[in-house]
Amino acid sequence: xxxxxxxxxxxxxxxxxxxxxxxxxxxxxxxxxxxxxxxxxxxxxxxxxxxxxxxxxxxxxxxxxxxxxxxxxxxxxxxxxxxxxxxxxxxxxxxxxxxxxxxxxxxxxxxxxxxxxxxxxxxxxxxxxxxxxxxxxxxxxxxxxxxxxxxxxxxxxxxxxxxxxxxxxxxxxxxxxxxxxxxxxxxxxxxxxxxxxxxxxxxxxxxxxxxxxxxxxxxxxxxxxxxxxxxxxxxxxxxxxxxxxxxxxxxxxxxxxxxxxxxxxxxxxxxxxxxxxxxxxxxxxxxxxxxxxxxxx
Amino acid sequence: xxxxxxxxxxxxxxxxxxxxxxxxxxxxxxxxxxxxxxxxxxxxxxxxxxxxxxxxxxxxxxxxxxxxxxxxxxxxxxxxxxxxxxxxxxxxxxxxxxxxxxxxxxxxxxxxxxxxxxxxxxxxxxxxxxxxxxxxxxxxxxxxxxxxxxxxxxxxxxxxxxxxxxxxxxxxxxxxxxxxxxxxxxxxxxxxxxxxxxxxxxxxxxxxxxxxxxxxxxxxxxxxxxxxxxxxxxxxxxxxxxxxxxxxxxxxxxxxxxxxxxxxxxxxxxxxxxxxxxxxxxxxxxxxxxxxxxxxxxxxxxxxxx
Numbered sequence: 167x168x169x170x171x172x173x174x175x176x177x178x179x180x181x182x183x184x185x186x187x188x189x190x191x192x193x194x195x196x197x198x199x200x201x202x203x204x205x206x207x208x209x210x211x212x213x214x215x216x217x218x219x220x221x222x223x224x225x226x227x228x229x230x231x232x233x234x235x236x237x238x239x240x241x242x243x244x245x246x247x248x249x250x251x252x253x254x255x256x257x258x259x260x261x262x263x264x265x266x267x268x269x270x271x272x273x274x275x276x277x278x279x280x281x282x283x284x285x286x287x288x289x290x291x292x293x294x295x296x297x298x299x300x301x302x303x304x305x306x307x308x309x310x311x312x313x314x315x316x317x318x319x320x321x322x323x324x325x326x327x328x329x330x331x332x333x334x335x336x337x338x339x340x341x342x343x344x345x346x347x348x349x350x351x352x353x354x355x356x357x358x359x360x361x362x363x364x365x366x367x368x369x370x371x372x373x374x375x376x377x378x379x380x381x382x383x384x385x386x387x388x389x390x391x392x393x394x395x396x397x398x399x400x401x402x403x404x405x406x407x408x409x410x411x412x413x414x415x416x417x418x419x420x421x422x423x424x425x426x427x428x429x430x431x432x433x434x435x436x437x438x439x440x441x442x443x444x445x446x447x448x449x450x451x452x453x454x455x456x457x458x459x460x461x462x463x
Numbered sequence: 464x465x466x467x468x469x470x471x472x473x474x475x476x477x478x479x480x481x482x483x484x485x486x487x488x489x490x491x492x493x494x495x496x497x498x499x500x501x502x503x504x505x506x507x508x509x510x511x512x513x514x515x516x517x518x519x520x521x522x523x524x525x526x527x528x529x530x531x532x533x534x535x536x537x538x539x540x541x542x543x544x545x546x547x548x549x550x551x552x553x554x555x556x557x558x559x560x561x562x563x564x565x566x567x568x569x570x571x572x573x574x575x576x577x578x579x580x581x582x583x584x585x586x587x588x589x590x591x592x593x594x595x596x597x598x599x600x601x602x603x604x605x606x607x608x609x610x611x612x613x614x615x616x617x618x619x620x621x622x623x624x625x626x627x628x629x630x631x632x633x634x635x636x637x638x639x640x641x642x643x644x645x646x647x648x649x650x651x652x653x654x655x656x657x658x659x660x661x662x663x664x665x666x667x668x669x670x671x672x673x674x675x676x677x678x679x680x681x682x683x684x685x686x687x688x689x690x691x692x693x694x695x696x697x698x699x700x701x702x703x704x705x706x707x708x709x710x711x712x713x714x715x716x717x718x719x720x721x722x723x724x725x726x727x728x729x730x731x732x733x734x735x736x737x738x739x740x741x742x743x744x745x746x747x748x749x750x751x752x753x754x755x756x757x758x759x760x761x762x763x764x765x766x767x768x769x
Binding site: 227228229247248249251252253255257259261262263264272273275276309310311325329 | 687762763
């Protein structure tokens with residue numbers, strides 16, 4: 167199989183805004199990371215908090231550019247967001263003033279790949295096609311505030327699929343859902359993946375989720391994020407009806423990932439690393455003297 | 464797989480469209496099409512609903528009715544006769560209002576006030592929204608204009624009335640200008656706030672969908688800011704009437720403010736109260752209209768059951 171996505175020596179640094187009396191410092195979120203994602207692969211990505219998972223996803227989506235190194239999709243460097251990639255966010259990011267149908271069709275409102283603009287009717291038809299795919303037929307006219315968390319995330323997934331990207335980038339999409347809904351959506355995602363053959367990069371902090379969904383699990387190190395290991399998930403008879411989470415093979419793979427991740431999580435905890443926001447700030451980071459004074463003021 | 468999906472979805476779509484068209488064409492309302500018993504039941508239900516609505520309406524009106532009763536009977540029975548001259552009971556005020564209405568003078572004053580406030584308010588909304596969008600979009604413009612705007616905003620509009628009168632005379636221009644000035648700031652500040660408080664996640668999502676800056680503005684920032692902008696517009700509506708009445712009291716030959724102050728100085732006290740009553744009703748009406756408008760544009764923001 168060919169590499170759909172290639173990360174070549176990718177580093178990303180943020181400039182942390184200077185505090186009172188301190189000069190601006192740089193924060194390295196990702197350090198010379200190399201990773202290939204195969205065409206049509208389901209790759210899950212785990213790592214401790216602050217290991218640059220979301221940063222990596224932003225780079226893949228083209229929402230930010232690497233400080234050094236290259237991000238290639240189909241051999242072409244990523245220069246910005248594109249219709250070949252779609253992002254699903256943890257907090258759904260639906261447009262609350264649009265109905266489910268209008269949310270799904272927003273990516274279709276511009277000119278398509280063939281330079282043709284879809285009519286309103288064609289867009290609506292396409293939206294209901296994809297809402298049906300995610301199990302929400304009949305919910306076209308509902309506004310996001312009328313939907314449950316799981317349903318919102320289904321709409322968000324439909325929105326990402328509607329303009330037919332090759333790659334689906336998912337940033338902890340099920341983290342805010344209850345366990346039952348999450349399990350249900352995991353199954354559906356696998357079904358959709360098999361049906362559509364998309365390449366999926368799925369970020370999670372759940373080891374179970376990573377092993378259950380991924381063909382391969384990429385483990386990132388504590389900050390600065392490097393690729394620590396890639397685990398090939400080999401579970402026989404995955405597509406069966408059996409509860410694969412309780413099979414010995416699953417438990418074994420899960421333990422493998424857990425061991426890899428465990429040291430890194432402790433490292434990250436000791437260093438007090440927290441989530442880095444998209445603008446490069448890490449507001450929960452243990453405060454230095456200056457920042458503490460500032461927040462007290 | 465995808466092809467079959469598309470087919471079924473299209474079939475579904477056309478079915479729905481046809482059904483909608485059929486409903487649209489059926490001119491008689493669906494209620495009459497029901498069997499007679501069902502229609503009777505629904506009429507009974509509607510009557511019950513109306514009765515309970517009327518009950519709650521009556522309950523809500525208690526405060527107002529109590530106040531009106533106090534206004535009517537207080538001056539007659541509680542106050543000394545000398546006060547009655549300055550505080551005529553309600554029926555005298557209503558009689559005065561009737562007389563003013565018959566002579567057409569209240570309509571004239573109302574029209575004068577309305578045309579001034581609508582014109583000033585319109586200018587303020589147009590200028591406030593467009594400048595607000597510009598300022599919010601261009602950060603540098605904001606840092607230049609913000610201190611200046613703070614200065615103007617915190618200068619009471621009425622303090623500038625003499626300036627407007629000197630520059631623009633005592634005619635319509637000065638009054639329209641001061642109304643526009645007073646209504647401008649709520650619109651401007653709420654527009655800026657509305658644009659600035661757009662959820663950054665939505666902007667990220669829109670960018671990941673490949674929207675360019677213009678489309679981002681048109682499809683995400685503007686719709687997301689609309690409810691906040693309308694809050695500003697509602698505040699501006701209240702401000703415009705407030706300032707207009709005061710301006711008309713100072714120097715005008717028509718308008719509700721002029722009616723009130725002129726009646727007072729001519730010692731036509733019931734006429735004065737008739738003017739005040741009209742101002743209250745006008746304010747209520749304007750607010751009602753703007754609240755309805757605001758609610759219409761923020762429907763998506765109200766949560767279920769709220």
